[in-house]
Structures are given as structure tokens and as C-alpha cells.
Amino acid sequence: MxxxxxxxxxxxxxxxxxxxxxxxxxxxxxxxxxxxxxxxxxxxxxxxxxxxxxxxxxxxxxxxxxxxxxxxxxxxxxxxxxxxxxxxxxxxxxxxxxxxxxxxxxxxxxxxxxxxxxxxxxxxxxxxxxxxxxxxxxxxxxxxxxxxxxxxxxxxxxxxxxxxxxxxxxxxxxxxxxxxxxxxxEVSTFSAGGASSSSVGSFYKSGKRFIAFPDSEVQQLALDDSLFCRLEKDWALYPDHVVFLGACPLIFDSEKSFMELEADVDLPDLVFIRNTGVFVSDDFGSARSAQLICYFDVLSRLRNVDNLVRLTEFQVEELLGWEAEKYRQKRSNLAG
Ligand SMILES: [Zn+2]
Incomplete structure (x- = not known):
């Protein structure tokens, strides 16, 4: 067996x-x-x-x-x-x-x-x-x-x-x-209408190096307006996504608004910038990359966005305070 x-x-x-x-x-x-x-x-x-x-x-x-x-x-x-x-x-x-x-x-x-x-x-x-x-x-x-x-x-x-x-x-x-x-x-998935890759390859901010996430489909989360508009509202949909990628995304409406951030602001390892790209720090790792790809795969299959059941604030907090999950994340980060 x-x-x-x-x-x-x-x-x-x-x-x-x-x-x-x-x-x-x-x-x-x-x-x-x-x-x-x-x-x-x-x-x-x-x-x-x-x-x-x-x-x-x-x-x-x-x-x-x-x-x-x-x-x-x-x-x-x-x-x-x-x-x-x-x-x-x-x-x-x-x-x-x-x-x-x-x-x-x-x-x-x-x-x-x-x-x-x-x-x-x-x-x-x-x-x-x-x-x-x-x-x-x-x-x-x-x-x-x-x-x-x-x-x-x-x-x-x-x-x-x-x-x-x-x-x-x-x-x-x-x-x-x-x-x-x-x-x-299974349904047919979203197909990108606009640019397929970020025009910015990498940059340094807050002492971290960020690179454009190396997947042209995932880039659509920032480059395609219909997907970008859903990031904030349709973020917390299932447990692993929240556990690995956090309670809410860090979103900027333009490259300019991102660059205007204070130099010493504490940035997470994942940033979405409208019409510019999806960027991850060098620490992002394979476990979170897999979850980010999964999120694109799910979002790109959602037709009717009016009937989504999102996790509530309480459910999100419950997931993020979970001891067993912290253990699992630690192990999978080690493995990944
Ligand atoms: Zn499960």
C-alpha cells in the first residue's frame, strides 16, 4: 500500500x-x-x-x-x-x-x-x-x-x-x-486582456528587495483591473490563504503612491500595485508562493462575484491565532 x-x-x-x-x-x-x-x-x-x-x-x-x-x-x-x-x-x-x-x-x-x-x-x-x-x-x-x-x-x-x-x-x-x-x-478560466508581465523587475524598499512574482498569471491580480478591484473585498475566502498570506492584502493604487511611502515603513512580504505588478520579498518562500498561485487560480474561476461567502472577521482572527497552525506553518516554511 x-x-x-x-x-x-x-x-x-x-x-x-x-x-x-x-x-x-x-x-x-x-x-x-x-x-x-x-x-x-x-x-x-x-x-x-x-x-x-x-x-x-x-x-x-x-x-x-x-x-x-x-x-x-x-x-x-x-x-x-x-x-x-x-x-x-x-x-x-x-x-x-x-x-x-x-x-x-x-x-x-x-x-x-x-x-x-x-x-x-x-x-x-x-x-x-x-x-x-x-x-x-x-x-x-x-x-x-x-x-x-x-x-x-x-x-x-x-x-x-x-x-x-x-x-x-x-x-x-x-x-x-x-x-x-x-x-x-471545472469552468473555463479567466484570460488576460492586458499586459502579461510587470514593467518593473525589482526594487528595494524598507531595507527589503522586492521582485515581480515570476508568474504571468499571478501578475494579472495587479495588472487586470477586474481582478485588482476584488483583492480587498474577496481576500479571505478559505483558511490556508488567510493563514499563509494574512488577514488582508497590502494594496497600492499606483506605483507613485507606493514609492511615496516612508522609507522605514514596515512592509509585509507581498505587495500589489495597480497596473504595475505583484511583488514579493526575498523571504516570501515556496509555501506562500503556492498559496498566491492558488488564490489566482480560485479568483480566475469565479464568475458571479455577488454570491461569495467570505470568511468573517472573527473567523479570520480565529485562524490567525491558532497554535496548531503556527506549528504547521513553521514546519512547512522549513520544508519549503
Ligand atoms: Zn484543509
């Missing part, structure tokens, strides 16, 4: 529409052990290093039976690795192989109101259930547990403003389900 899982992880890990940095997780159950991706580890690295942690399934099942979804992940550390914060989701799905992804074609729908109503009766999606957004960890685990009690046959759980959970008896079965779910939701 391990080698088939590793091949699967390497395969999906290369697809930016399925896996972004250390996001998502994969597990399988074997002889009473739940092998689950370690917190902060990248699915894409499965062929290069050990990314799975063994956890006694019986211990997790006991807690689920007691209705306790708030487990101390430190107690399940093994080989210096802590299980994913979403380990309970994997334990409560009765399937041998369980995969949780922030799959972009679906995520772009999961941030829209009426998702649940729109998919009711869609047979192509298999047996599924839906849970509204909840803070990842215990609250999300409880929501999914309750949904699975009502829909015990569900092999797919759609998680509002978050992602999907897919179970199957084999990797093949799960992969097939993920493919058909993504195909069901």
Missing part, C-alpha cells in the same frame, strides 16, 4: 489545482494503524522523505465515540513528526484510503452561496454530504462527524469555504472520484 500511496501523492502533488504547498492530507488504514500525513509535510514530497505518521486508530475512535474531537496532537507524535491537524477527519471516514484536498475547481464553488442547493441531486458526484465552514480542527471534525452520522454511506464530503474529503477502498477508487468531481466543477 505504501508505495502505491507514495506514487499517488507524488502524482497529485505535481498538480497545483489539487495540492498547494503543505496543504491537504492523505491517509490509509492498515492493521489498526492510521497512517496520516504529518503536519507541515508536503504531499508532493512523499517520494523524497517520510511524510506519514502512524497513529493508533483505536485511540482516535474511542475519542470520536466520546464526542471528543479536540485531541492533543503532541501525544501522537512519532519520529519527530506530528499528525496532520485534520487527523480526526481521516479517522471518522470508514474508508481505507482517505484524501483531503483544497482542489481549486471545487474550492472556487465552495466559496459561493447556494453550493449545497446547486449540487443536490447531482448523481455524478457519488454519495456525498456537505458541511458549512467551521474552524479546522475540533469544530470542523465535529461538523463532519455529524454530517457523516446523517449520511453514513457518503464517500465525499464537501466542506464550505475549505475543500473536499474523499474516501475509497483503494487509491484508484479515490483518484477516480477526485477526477470526476474536479471535472464536474
Amino acid at each position: 505504501k508505495s502505491v500511496i507514495n506514487e499517488f501523492c507524488t502524482r497529485i502533488g505535481r498538480n497545483r489545482l489539487l495540492v498547494q504547498g503543505a496543504g491537504g492530507n492523505v491517509s490509509w488504514k492498515q492493521a489498526g494503524i492510521l497512517w496520516v500525513k504529518a503536519s507541515g509535510a508536503c504531499i508532493a514530497d512523499a517520494d523524497k522523505s517520510e511524510i506519514f505518521v502512524p497513529v493508533e486508530l483505536g485511540k482516535l475512535s474511542d475519542q470520536i465515540r466520546l464526542g471528543n474531537f479536540d485531541i492533543d496532537l503532541r501525544l501522537h507524535e512519532s519520529g519527530g513528526m506530528r499528525p496532520s491537524i485534520e487527523v480526526m477527519l481521516h479517522a471518522m471516514m470508514r474508508f481505507t484510503v482517505v484524501v483531503h484536498l483544497h482542489a481549486v475547481p471545487v474550492l472556487a464553488k465552495l466559496v459561493q452561496a447556494r453550493f449545497k442547493e446547486d449540487i443536490s441531486g447531482a448523481r455524478a458526484l457519488g454519495k456525498f454530504c456537505f458541511v458549512s465552514y467551521a474552524m479546522p480542527g475540533a469544530a470542523l471534525a465535529k461538523g463532519i462527524h455529524d454530517a457523516l452520522v446523517s449520511s453514513p454511506d457518503a464517500n465525499v464530503v464537501f466542506m464550505g469555504n475549505h475543500g473536499i474529503l474523499v474516501g475509497g477502498e483503494s487509491v484508484h477508487e479515490v483518484e477516480k472520484a477526485i477526477d470526476s468531481i474536479c471535472a464536474f466543477f
Whole structure:
């Protein structure tokens, strides 16, 4: 099983529409052990290093039976690795192989109101259930547990403003389900009408070097007016975006207004300048780059911007104060 899982992880890990940095997780159950991706580890690295942690399934099942979804992940550390914060989701799905992804074609729908109503009766999606957004960890685990009690046959759980959970008896079965779910939701994406790259390559500001983010699609977030106008309002749409890129973006209406900033102002590592470009500091790193690309991929799939469900201020604060997330970020920054 391990080698088939590793091949699967390497395969999906290369697809930016399925896996972004250390996001998502994969597990399988074997002889009473739940092998689950370690917190902060990248699915894409499965062929290069050990990314799975063994956890006694019986211990997790006991807690689920007691209705306790708030487990101390430190107690399940093994080989210096802590299980994913979403380990309970994997334990409560009765399937041998369980995969949780922030799959972009679906995520772009999961941030829209009426998702649940729109998919009711869609047979192509298999047996599924839906849970509204909840803070990842215990609250999300409880929501999914309750949904699975009502829909015990569900092999797919759609998680509002978050992602999907897919179970199957084999990797093949799960992969097939993920493919058909993504195909069901995929739409044609935005195509740029204006300039494709920033006219400014790099600059120094506040003691930091900033470079134009090296992706012509991501540059559209600043170069295309219809996308730029949405940055502020449609920023906080799903947890990993907020956790890695912050509560709100730093936006400037022109290169001039940016250059007029005080020299010693404390700048974040990501800056959007209208009609000029998207710039990142040398410290930005691969984990945040993956999230920035994901954000473009989601935003470029959103047609109807009137019906978006954004994370509330409270939900954003809750995510940014989250100890487990700080641990995961630290690990993924080390990995990335
Ligand atoms: Zn997730």
C-alpha cells in the first residue's frame, strides 16, 4: 500500500489545482494503524522523505465515540513528526484510503452561496454530504462527524469555504472520484486582456528587495483591473490563504503612491500595485508562493462575484491565532 500511496501523492502533488504547498492530507488504514500525513509535510514530497505518521486508530475512535474531537496532537507524535491537524477527519471516514484536498475547481464553488442547493441531486458526484465552514480542527471534525452520522454511506464530503474529503477502498477508487468531481466543477478560466508581465523587475524598499512574482498569471491580480478591484473585498475566502498570506492584502493604487511611502515603513512580504505588478520579498518562500498561485487560480474561476461567502472577521482572527497552525506553518516554511 505504501508505495502505491507514495506514487499517488507524488502524482497529485505535481498538480497545483489539487495540492498547494503543505496543504491537504492523505491517509490509509492498515492493521489498526492510521497512517496520516504529518503536519507541515508536503504531499508532493512523499517520494523524497517520510511524510506519514502512524497513529493508533483505536485511540482516535474511542475519542470520536466520546464526542471528543479536540485531541492533543503532541501525544501522537512519532519520529519527530506530528499528525496532520485534520487527523480526526481521516479517522471518522470508514474508508481505507482517505484524501483531503483544497482542489481549486471545487474550492472556487465552495466559496459561493447556494453550493449545497446547486449540487443536490447531482448523481455524478457519488454519495456525498456537505458541511458549512467551521474552524479546522475540533469544530470542523465535529461538523463532519455529524454530517457523516446523517449520511453514513457518503464517500465525499464537501466542506464550505475549505475543500473536499474523499474516501475509497483503494487509491484508484479515490483518484477516480477526485477526477470526476474536479471535472464536474471545472469552468473555463479567466484570460488576460492586458499586459502579461510587470514593467518593473525589482526594487528595494524598507531595507527589503522586492521582485515581480515570476508568474504571468499571478501578475494579472495587479495588472487586470477586474481582478485588482476584488483583492480587498474577496481576500479571505478559505483558511490556508488567510493563514499563509494574512488577514488582508497590502494594496497600492499606483506605483507613485507606493514609492511615496516612508522609507522605514514596515512592509509585509507581498505587495500589489495597480497596473504595475505583484511583488514579493526575498523571504516570501515556496509555501506562500503556492498559496498566491492558488488564490489566482480560485479568483480566475469565479464568475458571479455577488454570491461569495467570505470568511468573517472573527473567523479570520480565529485562524490567525491558532497554535496548531503556527506549528504547521513553521514546519512547512522549513520544508519549503
Ligand atoms: Zn484543509
